[in-house]
Amino acid sequence: MTLWPLSGLRVRAGSIELRPPTDDDLPALAALVPVEAGHDPTLPISGVSTPEEIAGQAVLRQVWRSRAELAPTQWRICLAAYVDGVLVGQQDLKADDFPRRRIVETSSWLGEEHRRQGHGKAMRALALHLAFEGLGAVSVESESAEGNDAALGVTRSLGYSPCGDTYELHDGVVTHMLWSRLTRERWALHKQGYGLAPVEVEGVDGCRRLLGLPPTDPEPANNGKRTIVRQGAPAPA
Ligand SMILES: CC(C)(COP(=O)(O)OP(=O)(O)OC[C@H]1O[C@@H](n2cnc3c(N)ncnc32)[C@H](O)[C@@H]1OP(=O)(O)O)[C@@H](O)C(=O)NCCC(=O)NCCS
Numbered sequence: 001m002t003l004w005p006l007s008g009l010r011v012r013a014g015s016i017e018l019r020p021p022t023d024d025d026l027p028a029l030a031a032l033v034p035v036e037a038g039h040d041p042t043l044p045i046s047g048v049s050t051p052e053e054i055a056g057q058a059v060l061r062q063v064w065r066s067r068a069e070l071a072p073t074q075w076r077i078c079l080a081a082y083v084d085g086v087l088v089g090q091q092d093l094k095a096d097d098f099p100r101r102r103i104v105e106t107s108s109w110l111g112e113e114h115r116r117q118g119h120g121k122a123m124r125a126l127a128l129h130l131a132f133e134g135l136g137a138v139s140v141e142s143e144s145a146e147g148n149d150a151a152l153g154v155t156r157s158l159g160y161s162p163c164g165d166t167y168e169l170h171d172g173v174v175t176h177m178l179w180s181r182l183t184r185e186r187w188a189l190h191k192q193g194y195g196l197a198p199v200e201v202e203g204v205d206g207c208r209r210l211l212g213l214p215p216t217d218p219e220p221a222n223n224g225k226r227t228i229v230r231q232g233a234p235a236p237a
Pocket residue numbers: 034036037107108109110111114115116117118119120121122143144145148149150151152153154157
C-alpha cells in the first residue's frame with residue numbers, strides 16, 4: 001500500500017506536465033516564484049524580510065502545509081509545472097468538502113520569463129482536465145483581482161463565465177476580486193478549442209481514497225454527462 005499516492009500524480013499534454021513537487025524541487029520553485037503571485041496570509045512567515053524572500057518562503061510553507069493538512073474535507077494539491085522538462089511555475093487545485101460539493105478552485109503563477117507563451121492557459125487547462133475528468137468535479141472556479149488582465153485572459157480564453165465579485169483586504173488594501181466559473185457542461189463544449197495535445201492523467205485512481213472519493217465515480221450517463229448525487233439531494237430517477 002502506498003502511504004502517499006499523491007506523489008505519483010502526473011497530468012501531461014505534449015511538452016507540458018504538472019506534478020507534485022518533491023522536496024528536491026522546492027528550492028527551484030521558491031527561486032522562481034514572482035512577488036505578485038501572492039500567498040495565503042495565514043502562513044506564518046518568519047526570519048525573512050525582502051518581498052522575494054517572503055514569496056519564496058511562502059511557497060515552501062504552502063507546499064508543506066498542503067501535504068500535512070490534506071483531508072477529504074479540505075485539500076490543496078500543489079503541482080509544479082514543467083515545459084520540456086524546465087520548471088515554469090505552479091498550478092494548484094483546492095477544494096472544501098469535495099466529496100459532496102464537487103467544486104474545485106484553482107490558482108497559478110508563472111516565472112516572469114515564462115509568460116505570454118500560452119503556458120498559463122495550458123497549465124490551467126490541465127488542471128481542468130484533472131478536476132473534471134480525473135476527480136469528477138461539477139464546476140471549477142477562479143478568483144482574480146480586477147486589473148489582473150493576464151489571469152482574467154486565461155479564464156476568458158478557457159470559456160469561464162463571470163459568477164460574482166467580492167471585496168477583500170490584501171495587505172491592508174481593499175481589492176475588488178472577480179470570480180469566474182466553468183461548469184462541467186461548458187468545459188465539455190469548450191475543451192476541444194483549448195489547443196492541447198491529448199491529455200494523459202497518471203496516478204489519479206490511487207489518490208481517490210486519500211481524497212475521500214469512492215474507488216470509481218458513477219458511470220457517465222449515455223450523453224456523457226456524469227450524474228453526481230449530492231447528499232441531501234433526491235436520488236436520480
Ligand atoms: C496569470 C498567468 C499565470 C497567465 O499566464 P500566461 O502564460 O502569461 O498567459 P497565456 O499566455 O496562457 O495567455 C492566456 C490568455 O490571456 C491573454 N493574456 C495573457 N497575459 C495578458 C495580459 N497581460 N493582458 C491581457 N491579456 C493577456 C492572452 O492573450 C491569452 O488570450 P488568448 O488565449 O485569447 O490568446 C501569469 O501572467 C502569471 O503568472 N501572473 C502572475 C501571477 C498571477 O497573477 N496569478 C494569478 C492569480 S489569480
